[in-house]
Amino acid sequence: MVRVQVPATIANFGPGFDCIGAAVRLYNYIEVEFFSLPKVHVTGEGSNVLPLNEKNLVYRAARTVLEKLNVRKNLYIKLENHIPLARGLGSSAACIAGGMMAANRLLGDPLSREEIIRLATEMEGHPDNVVAAINGGFTLSMLSERGVIYKKLLLPEDLRFVIAVPDFELKTEDARRVIPKRVKLRDAVFNISRVALLVAGIAQGDFSHMDVLSKDMLHQPYRSSLIPGMREILKNAPEKGMLACFLSGAGPSIAGLVYENKAEEAGRFMVEAFRRKNISARYLVLELCREGLSFIE
Incomplete structure (x- = not known):
């Protein structure tokens, strides 16, 4: 079993549309393990609306990693959600980044961080939230012919x-x-x-x-x-x-x-x-x- 903590993210910062993001200390917690059949359990934000099967975004993200590595196994995923849904705080990026990183760890980390970021960006559609969620800090990112290019800065602690x-x-x-x-x-x-x-x-x-x-x-x-x-x-x-x-x-x-x-x-x-x-x-x-x-x- 693998457990991850993935932060909420703030994107754009005004003019930095689809290229600036920042991770903040508000977290979702994701547990992933192999299981006999697909299953998802949700507590917290979205517990009454999120799908509890393969249609769940975390499950789909994790399955993307498994399929890339030709692994055909079912998963049991437990979600403890604190990031509000559809409020502009990166809830979907947290699902995608968390599901992919957890699945990758479950398999022994065969994919690099850069490969996970590329897959997550493809699923999310833009890199700003997923790059910040995975790397933390204040991030700058872009999608290019070479893949996702990003940099990380920090802000003063006060x-x-x-x-x-x-x-x-x-x-x-x-x-x-x-x-x-x-x-x-x-x-x-x-x-x-x-x-x-x-x-x-x-x-x-x-x-x-x-x-x-x-x-x-x-x-x-x-x-x-x-x-x-x-x-x-x-x-x-x-x-x-x-x-x-x-x-x-x-x-x-x-x-x-x-x-x-x-x-x-x-x-x-x-x-x-x-x-x-x-x-x-x-x-x-x-x-x-x-x-x-x-x-x-």
Whole structure:
């Protein structure tokens, strides 16, 4: 039996659409072992809606590894889920990365980390969440003709992510549907310049102007129509102590980067902004997960 701990992830950071991610200390736990028939047991988030058979995403991810290695065996998978579903916190990436890494360990780790990342990216459709989930930290990633290329940075230990999680789901495919297929040149330049300076600032430990550098023109203006209260939160975030504020992944959760002593104030502000739109929400204050997915002995 193999047990893994896999973190939630925050993707995009505003302008870094499909290429920036960060792992945070909120985890799902996955146990995998061979069994006589396919079986899945779920507790926690999604326990009343997730499939308990081969259709389960963790099972499908694990089976992808088995099939690649020509192993024809059934699995018993136990899931203890703490990452909310369809809230922009990388729940699907956690399922895919966790299922694949656990299956690979069950077989003696025949596939390299890079091979698992490639398979996980193929299943997820983009690398930002799975790279962060597996490696931890603040990650930059891209899919190229050479496979997935990625880099990892760390954030200062006194920084926190405050995440407002509204009480409604937004599936990634629905959030992608509102984004135009073609972008204006000025919007592309807007994002490229901000991504470059945002990453440079994080690499140097310089967090000045992060409120400007986390702005976006490729996805957030379009997705804001699906998330009441989002525009108000992004507009007023700096005066509430947030260094940066942006949609977490495809949403509907909104994330702020703050120093620890400002986290509670920022969280209360975001929850209140949602309340004014008649949407209940809660907030989480989370540290960066530096190590990423780990195996529990």
